[in-house]
Amino acid sequence: MSQIKELTRLMKELEEQLVVCMRCGMCQSVCPLYEQTGREADVARGKLALLDGLMHEMFKDPQGVYERLNKCLLCGSCAANCPSGVSVLEIFMKARVILTEFMGLPPAKKLILRGMLAHPGVFDQMTEWGAKFQKIFTKPVNDTVGTSCARIMSPLIGDRHFKLLAEKPFHRIIPSLDTKPGKSGIRAAFYVGCLLDKIFPHIARDVVEVLRYHEVGIYMPEKQACCGIPAVSSGDMKTFGSLLRHNLELFAPDRFDYLLTACATCTSTIKEVWPVMADRMGEEGMRQVEKIAEKTMDINAFLVSVLGVRGDAEIADKAECITYHDPCHLKKSLGVTAEPRTLLRSNPKYRFKEMLASDWCCGMGGSFNLQYYDISSRIGQKKRDSIVATGCSAVATGCPACMLQISDMLSQPGDRIAVRHPVEIYAESLKTMVR
């Protein structure tokens, strides 16, 4: 009983933020999960009420609240549309931390987060072994999307169609960079991120090439660690703290003018999550986090608003139709919507076409996809239908995690639609120009 008292005491920290929700229920209209299930516990209002109820001891089931709290894409659609301005994501992440620390991290998560993710060297080594052996267990299924599936039934993979780990991760292709700026006069740090490094190294290479083209000095230290979002969303502050410390050592903010990433989730984590979750880092750490957050920018936004890339290419005769999916962590967290579209319009080989509900979540949500693959797929199916309805032969999006989900959704029914990053499209246009 006293344990519950301790929990309610910890939760009081959230009280001022929790009272902001007036239970108007408007989040129901934008929650991709609620649309599928119709269960109040799945929408923000329900989860906020559960936290409130637990705090006021209306009932005593922290385990039940924990499970429901974790059943969330953390897409932020509710927060972006909440007229009362409830800081939904901040509340959810802090509550996950409180409940995880109260009940302990589940063993599987402990193994992955603390055994692997927290140690960048180990994580790199394991994915490299994985890359060597993966072909024994998988076979290619869709060469347009570039996906594979399991050769034999596997409970972990299920019937997913997935992108293989790259044969050579990006850090083996270009381990580090520290170049002086040319005529741009700008020095940018490049934070690569796990998915670009391990699955999409060609996009990371395009980022480097584009920055070189614009004569931006690149600071890219080796042994970069994960941004920490898998840890913080699992409530694992220990792993989050060690990853954050590791990254802070690498990225001293006075070494660059901007910190760039080509991953919507990494950008929004560094910019939005680090500052609210770094209070255990001490004053000096907090100051550094704030400085980095301020300098952090999505690559699309940087290219368009800082370097002035324009989307006014004259469309070529046989232009390919391309559409765009708004990653939640770009549009809803950071308000970046126009810039990636501008990049798509910068390449004469493409004709841009909007899809219906381009900002409806793709259903990925990181570990949500692992835990609730069935719901994740139903949400993804809706995205797939919107993409197919455009008749385009390619879809671009500014988030490698969305790229994985969309690839799976398109590959399963056999759609022949390529999944691209806007930076690839822009880089392609530069290569054509050079020729």
Added chain:
Amino acid sequence: MSHPPLSQTVVKEFQEILGKDNVFTEEADLACYAYDAAVVEPVMPALVVRPTESEKLGRCIKLCNDNGLPLTVRGAGTNLSGGTVPTSTKGVVILSNAMNRILEINEADMYAVVQPGVVTAKFAAAVEAKGLFYPPDPGSQAVSTLGGNVAENAGGLRGLKYGVTSDYVMGVNFFDVNGEIVKSGSKTVKCATGYNLSSLMIGSEGTLGVFNEITLKIIPAPAHRKAMMAVFDRMDKASETVAAIIANRIIPCTLEFMDNFTIRAVESFSKAGLPTDAAAMLLIEVDGYPAQVEEDAQKVEDICKKMGAASIRVAKDDAERDKVWAARRSALSALAKLKPTLVLEDATVPRSKIPEMVQAMQDIAKKYNITIGTFGHAGDGNLHPTILTDKRNKEEWHRVEKAIEDIFDKALSMGGTLSGEHGTGIAKSGFLHRETGKATIAWSRRIKSALDPNNILNPGKVIGG
């Protein structure tokens, strides 16, 4: 406070009817159905069930009645008078959101048949796609359900010209406490058979029966519309303009009022370009045939000028118009941002009394030293005095309760009503006798006890007891 468990036999019976997935028994699920958008204490039900088809819904109701279990039907749970908050911890909440099919949209006969869980805005969009129009547009339409709209007789921004939900209900087909179907109304324009049971069911807040299917009237969409925004440097000028427009025999489809406090709250949220230094503003839209719309719009503009509007802006295009209305729609939630607790009242007066009512709100705010933002459907006399407070501050909350009583008394003294569109629920049931007198409540209770002898249908709502 531990939770009284329901007998396992009854839970099993619900599971047999609905399947385990549609019967929620865990506390962490039940706690999600203990509240709605009203400022009332949450009450956890003992069970939540979600029927997916009518036959199962009927069996659930009978099962509740046979076991004396109080039941509350819930759509989106956006109610502002506590109508969807259970009054008993032994209660069952029946969710309507799995019965969400539009069964028919009949263009030739201009009606539609829907299940109660259809979301209002989705229905309006489906109707609009066929070039037709379903006018009732309550503030929560993006999530609210049609069943809830009928049960509360929901209004909206277009009440002035197009009326409220009750003006569009042609018939309701509902379950009585024994799970038997009762049919009322018809798909015909005229219907003179039997008692007018549809009218009894509209606004009955789930206390007399449970909706199964609703037949709604749809009308041709107006060909043309024009929106404008009139800004005033004094509040009384704005409210007198409202009265003047009506007195000049013009019926705009929307005539909305916002005081300075609301304007500033909305602007800081929506960035729609509202004049934050204005004392008050009116948002006006006229619709109909193009020639008539132009004429009415001109007349309205002239009246605004004559009454001393500081400026008038006519929306250039649909995009500008939509922006203004989106800003207005956000008023409630934008105000909610300012303080932890928001009490939204909807006491309504005959429309000519709007200037007096607006003044009264200012006086009451001053008297009790509380913050009241006033906005709302001025054209139909339905203002929304919105009190911003923090319920945790007991002393202030006491003053708020006093102020609410004053608002009620003031509205009644002008020949008005306690609620224009939010319903009585539990928030206002204690005050209803002030409007209707004791005999009306006694008569209503006799109806209720005849139709629901075990008092299981949303007990405690509307007429108390």
